Amino acid sequence: MSTVAWDGKTIAADRGGVTYERMHLLDKLFVLDDGTIAACTGVYEIGQLMLQWYVDGKKPEQFPKAAQDPDNSTTLIVIPDGHGQAYQITSQPVLVPVECPMAWGSGGDIALGAMHAGANADKAVQIAGKLDIYTHPENVVHSVVK
DSSP, X not given: OOEEEEOSSXXXXXXXXXXXXXXXXXXXXXXXXXXXXXXXESSHHHHHHHHHHHHTTOOGGGSOGGGXXXXXXXXXXXEGXXXXXOEEEOSSSOOEEOOSSEEEETTHHHHHHHHHTTOOHHHHHHHHHXXXXXXXXXXXXXXXXX
16 A cells, blocks of 8 residues: 655655555655656555556557456556656556646545645655555655656
8 A cells, every 4th residue: 555646746655565464665656767757556566567567668468467457456657757747557558647736545535635735745645644554654755857
């Protein structure tokens, strides 16, 4: 579980992961070699498969089968070349444009409300971490979009 928030200028994510009811730290926000910023929420392993699919050229026929499961709730968020427009990818190999502000994950509703109340993406994830048991409030990372 996780929280990712995008305010149009900054994308932020917590670093908390849960395995067998135990919290641990892992990275959910990445800057790729071409400057693309990516983040994932949901099932971490499926997010990593989706990220690899994206890096490998986004060929529809190679989209991970696990990501297509209707019970899967994994989302990959990408900001190509680290510039402005964000896209989300869920159960199909389609990049869907995202309006700002937006937030995903178990604390997404809390973070979105915080941004509508004036918080930036970093602060929104921190607030989500105080209220959502699956969001780690003290290990928030962010990337500022060019």
